Amino acid sequence: MSEPLPVLKTYKLFVGGAFPRSESGRVYEVTDAKGQWLANAPLASRKDARDAVVAARKAFPRWSGATAYNRGQVLYRVAEMVQGRREQFRAEVAAGDGLSKSKAAAVVDAAIDRLVWYAGWSDKVAQVAGGANPVAGPYFNLSTPEPTGVVAVLAPGGSSLLGLVSVLAPVLTTGNVAVVVASERAPLPALSLAEALATSDVPGGVVNVLSGTTAELARPLAAHQDVNAIDLTGAEGELATELEVLAAENLKRVRRPDPAEDFASAPGTDRLLGFLETKTVWHPTGV
Amino acid sequence: MTCHYARRYARLVTMSLKADPPTAPTPPAPPKDAPTPAPLADVTASDASLRRFLHGLPGVDAVGLEARAAALGTRSIKTTAKAYALDLAISMIDLTTLEGADTPGKVRALCAKGRNPDPTDRSTPPVAAICVYSDLVAVAREALAGSDVAVASVATAFPAGRAARAVKLADTAEAVAAGADEVDMVIDRGAFLAGRYLSVFEEIVAVRAACGDAHLKVILENGELATYDNIRRASWLAMLAGADFIKTSTGKVGVNATPANTLLMLQAVRDFRAATGRQIGVKPAGGIRTAKDAVKFLVLVNETAGPDWLSPTWFRFGASSLLNDLLMQRQKLGTGRYSGPDYVTVD
Numbered sequence: 047m048s049e050p051l052p053v054l055k056t057y058k059l060f061v062g063g064a065f066p067r068s069e070s071g072r073v074y075e076v077t078d079a080k081g082q083w084l085a086n087a088p089l090a091s092r093k094d095a096r097d098a099v100v101a102a103r104k105a106f107p108r109w110s111g112a113t114a115y116n117r118g119q120v121l122y123r124v125a126e127m128v129q130g131r132r133e134q135f136r137a138e139v140a141a142g143d144g145l146s147k148s149k150a151a152a153v154v155d156a157a158i159d160r161l162v163w164y165a166g167w168s169d170k171v172a173q174v175a176g177g178a179n180p181v182a183g184p185y186f187n188l189s190t191p192e193p194t195g196v197v198a199v200l201a202p203g204g205s206s207l208l209g210l211v212s213v214l215a216p217v218l219t220t221g222n223v224a225v226v227v228a229s230e231r232a233p234l235p236a237l238s239l240a241e242a243l244a245t246s247d248v249p250g251g252v253v254n255v256l257s258g259t260t261a262e263l264a265r266p267l268a269a270h271q272d273v274n275a276i277d278l279t280g281a282e283g284e285l286a287t288e289l290e291v292l293a294a295e296n297l298k299r300v301r302r303p304d305p306a307e308d309f310a311s312a313p314g315t316d317r318l319l320g321f322l323e324t325k326t327v328w329h330p331t332g333v
Numbered sequence: 334m335t336c337h338y339a340r341r342y343a344r345l346v347t348m349s350l351k352a353d354p355p356t357a358p359t360p361p362a363p364p365k366d367a368p369t370p371a372p373l374a375d376v377t378a379s380d381a382s383l384r385r386f387l388h389g390l391p392g393v394d395a396v397g398l399e400a401r402a403a404a405l406g407t408r409s410i411k412t413t414a415k416a417y418a419l420d421l422a423i424s425m426i427d428l429t430t431l432e433g434a435d436t437p438g439k440v441r442a443l444c445a446k447g448r449n450p451d452p453t454d455r456s457t458p459p460v461a462a463i464c465v466y467s468d469l470v471a472v473a474r475e476a477l478a479g480s481d482v483a484v485a486s487v488a489t490a491f492p493a494g495r496a497a498r499a500v501k502l503a504d505t506a507e508a509v510a511a512g513a514d515e516v517d518m519v520i521d522r523g524a525f526l527a528g529r530y531l532s533v534f535e536e537i538v539a540v541r542a543a544c545g546d547a548h549l550k551v552i553l554e555n556g557e558l559a560t561y562d563n564i565r566r567a568s569w570l571a572m573l574a575g576a577d578f579i580k581t582s583t584g585k586v587g588v589n590a591t592p593a594n595t596l597l598m599l600q601a602v603r604d605f606r607a608a609t610g611r612q613i614g615v616k617p618a619g620g621i622r623t624a625k626d627a628v629k630f631l632v633l634v635n636e637t638a639g640p641d642w643l644s645p646t647w648f649r650f651g652a653s654s655l656l657n658d659l660l661m662q663r664q665k666l667g668t669g670r671y672s673g674p675d676y677v678t679v680d
Contacts, residue, residue, distance in 0.1 A: 096671050103673070271664075272673020295670065 057087045057233070059094060059257065060240030062101030063250015069093045074258070076234060079144025087233045090258040092266040095225065098254035099270055102196045102223040105251030110193045110221040118168035120247045121219060125161035127242035128154070135207060135235060142206045142232030156310060157211040164215035167318055171220055175319055179326070186329040191322040193221035194299055195274030198267040200260060202279050202309070206232035209309045210239065213279050216317040218252065225254045225273070227264060227280060233257035261285055268292035275299035275321050279307070372609050377573055380531040387530060387569060393561035393597060402592035405636055406629045415628070419663050420458050422627040422655075423450060425645045427485055427616065429464040429653050430680075431492075431584070437472045440465055444476035446678055451660050453676070454667065460656065461645040462515055466491070467508035474512035485515035485550070489540060492554075492583035494519035498536060505543040515548040516540070517580060517651075520567065522557045530570060537574035550578035550616055550649075553598075556588030564594050568601035578614040584651060589619025592633060599637040612641070618651025624662040627655055653680060 057076075058065040072089035088094075109117070128135060132154055140150035175191040197217045202209035206229045217224045228236030240255040256263055260280055268276055268289040276293050278286045278301060286303050293300050301320050376386040410418055428447045430439060444463050451457040462483040463473050470486045477484060486508035490496035496504075505516055518540050524532045541549050551571035555564050571579050579598055581590040595617040602613045615638070621627055627650060634642050642648050657677040664672040 099671065099673075266671060269670040270673070271670055271676055 055085060057085055057237045057257070059088050059090055059098075060237070060244065060253065060255040061094065061098045061251075062104070062254065063244065065240070065244075066094075068258070069097065072258075076142075076232070078141040084141055085234060087237065087257045090256040090263055092262065094256055094258075095263050095266050096270070098225045098256060099196060099198075099267070099272055101251035101254055102225050103272055105249055106193075106195060106223045108249055109218075109223055109252045110195075112221070114169035114172065114221075117219060117221060118165045121161055121165035121168065121215060123246040124243060124248065125158050125165065127246045128158050128161065128239070131238065131242060132158075134238060138234045138238060139207050142229075142234055143204070153205075153208050153310075157208045160208065160211050160313065161215055163313070164219045164318070167216075167315075168219045171318060171322070174315065175322055176324070181328075184331045186331060187326065188329070189324050189326045191220070191319075192325050194321045194323055195222060196272060197222045197224050197321050198264070198270075198273050198276040199224050199226045200264055200276070200278055200280030201226055201229050201236060202307070203229045203231055203260070203282075205229075205309045207235040207239065209279075210236050212309045212313055213277055213317065214253065216313075217277070217321055218248075220318060220322055222275070222321050223252045225267060226256065227260055227267070228255055228257045229280065230258070230260045264289055265292060268298070269295065271296050273298060275301070277301040277320075278303045373573060377531070377534055380529070383530045383534060383570075384528070387566040390562075390565055390569060393565055395561050398561060398597060399593045402596045402633065405596075405632050406592055408629075408632045410628050410632070416663075416666055418628045418631050419624060419659055419666065421643065422624070422631060422650065423659050423663070424458040424461060425649050426460040426656055426659075427462045427464045427618070427649050427651045428460045428656060429584070429618070429651050431464070431466060431487060435466060435469060437469065440469045440472045441476045442678075443680065444473055444482070446656070446680070447482050448477065448480045450656060451663065451677075454664070457660070457663065461649055464517065464651065467504055467511065467513070470508050470511035470513045483514040484512060485517055486511070486513035487517045487519075487583075489518040489536075491517070491519050491552075492585040494521050495523070498539065501536070502539060502543045505540050509543070509545055509547050513547055515550060515578075516544050517550045517552055519552045519554060519583060520571065522554055525558070525563070525567060525570075530566075533567075534570055534574045537571060537576065541575040548577040549575070550580045550614075551576040552580045552583055552618075554583055554586065555581050555590075555594045556586040561594070561597055564597050565601060568598050569605070572601065572605045572611075572613050576613060578616050578649065580616040580618055580649075580651065582617075582619045584619030590617030590621055590630075590651075592629060595630060596633050596637055599633060599642070602642070603638045612647065614647040614649065615642070616649040616651055621650055621652050622654050622658060624655075624659045627652075627659065 058067055068088040068090045070091040073086040074089045076084045076087045078084050135154045136150045139153050140147055172191055176189045179187040181187040199213050201213055236255050243253050264281055267273055269292040276298050278289055281289055281303055290300055377383050428443055430443055447460040447463045459482050462485040464485040465473050467486045467488050470484055473484045488505040488508045489501035508516055520533050521536055553567040558564050558567055568579050598615050602615055606612045634648050660677050661672040
């Protein structure tokens with residue numbers, strides 16, 4: 047009995063619910079923390095980013111129109127899928143982030159916890175961020191939070207799975223759709239998470255995952271007129287400033303990076319409330 | 334790909350034929366009262382001779398045609414050439430609304446958009462025409478007063494074409510009387526498929542007469558003609574009958590304008606000009622939604638019929654949503670930023 051031939055995995059982008067290669071045909075070598083080759087990941091181009099935004103925009107009405115309860119269920123389902131692929135994620139996180147086996151296992155478990163935590167928030171956000179406002183007149187005055195729209199998410203470079211889930215899940219919970227730029231150094235967990243997303247009732251286009259050079263992908267996304275918000279967590283220093291300037295053109299909502307952010311600690315509602323727009327309606331009381 | 338079948342076959346059906354080479358400059362159009370070009374006059378003398386002519390046209394190599402259309406679709410058009418192509422495509426659009434729910438207000442809004450497609454950039458060219466149902470021609474005419482944008486009207490019981498000839502002619506006359514510059518008629522596909530070619534021919538000739546000075550576009554409805562051979566025959570039939578344009582489809586059936594069937598029609602108009610000296614326009618309609626598709630069609634035109642056809646006088650796009658994508662691409666070229674649907678009108 048000979049050794050079975052190992053089948054190497056082709057990592058691909060995740061755009062509009064499909065797994066295409068980069069439009070440019072480019073790939074780059076992904077190595078572990080010690081410089082050992084792990085796999086080739088697609089090196090996405092600005093045209094992939096453009097396609098991802100189109101796919102996200104198309105998916106927005108359905109996802110934002112789904113009931114909050116349903117979105118919570120779907121996110122919970124994502125947690126289930128990640129749970130089922132725990133071994134794969136452990137190996138990828140250990141290699142990508144340079145963690146020991148036990149630490150990688152703890153990180154994956156924390157990521158699953160994080161998904162479940164945000165899943166629970168989906169139908170509670172409106173009560174925290176909205177409500178009835180007291181006004182001096184015979185009116186009801188009601189504020190409700192609504193999703194911002196297409197959010198470009200630059201995933202943190204250092205925490206390839208927990209960091210990614212921590213920035214992605216709050217965006218999805220509130221009904222936004224996302225174009226994610228995975229960690230440039232360790233994109234494999236993000237590309238595998240896309241496979242979990244594809245099999246967990248997340249409609250195609252709601253999450254789009256691109257791997258490649260953060261700067262190359264972030265610039266067209268920050269300048270894109272059809273992107274409503276950008277989370278700059280994965281951008282550093284000069285680049286973050288440049289992206290802010292680009293994002294100002296169409297008044298994108300911008301979340302600035304916090305270099306000291308610790309993804310292992312309790313997240314709070316900060317990110318959850320970061321990509322919401324408040325709609326306030328006045329309505330006669332009808333006495 | 335250059336099969337001068339018209340020249341080859343025309344020699345059989347006419348005694349003498351002095352054909353222009355395909356690259357010859359556009360000769361003057363023949364007078365309106367002589368729609369059938371002289372060199373092929375006897376072709377339409379009887380049902381039998383017309384059938385003999387149409388069935389004598391060489392069969393279409395379907396695989397070769399599709400491969401050629403696909404190969405031309407891979408051309409990369411960038412920077413200044415792209416800017417030229419986008420502006421040309423905008424100026425070739427017949428901005429169309431053909432819904433049961435069309436209101437005068439919607440037509441007026443469409444006319445305003447056609448005159449000035451991008452209010453944020455006045456260098457954007459206007460579209461070629463606004464295409465509406467015949468009862469809304471007057472509204473469009475009024476809304477377009479003082480502009481170069483033409484009014485096109487569908488007629489002859491569009492889209493099915495299933496009505497008595499008197500009704501079709503009355504429909505055409507109404508549209509022209511209301512101020513239509515161009516009339517888009519549908520051929521009687523039932524008669525064509527049943528082999529009654531002369532009946533189809535006579536109907537086009539009758540509508541041609543009812544059009545007066547208006548340009549006549551003849552819709553072949555490729556999706557219902559079933560084969561490429563039929564599309565070639567219908568193209569020649571319409572051109573012989575005096576069409577100013579041949580148009581792929583109504584946009585109301587499953588298969589509309591495809592690169593392959595448009596390529597086939599472009600070959601037909603090229604060969605028709607070589608045979609008769611008369612230049613005919615082509616209008617693909619339906620299913621062309623992105624700027625990328627539009628540029629592919631322009632490549633087909635340039636490589637098949639030639640640059641003589643690269644003008645709104647000889648090539649049109651029947652489209653509605655295409656314009657928005659062209660405008661977004663145009664904005665991208667101008668600003669370097671990808672644009673979005675928030676920056677164009679919702680139709």
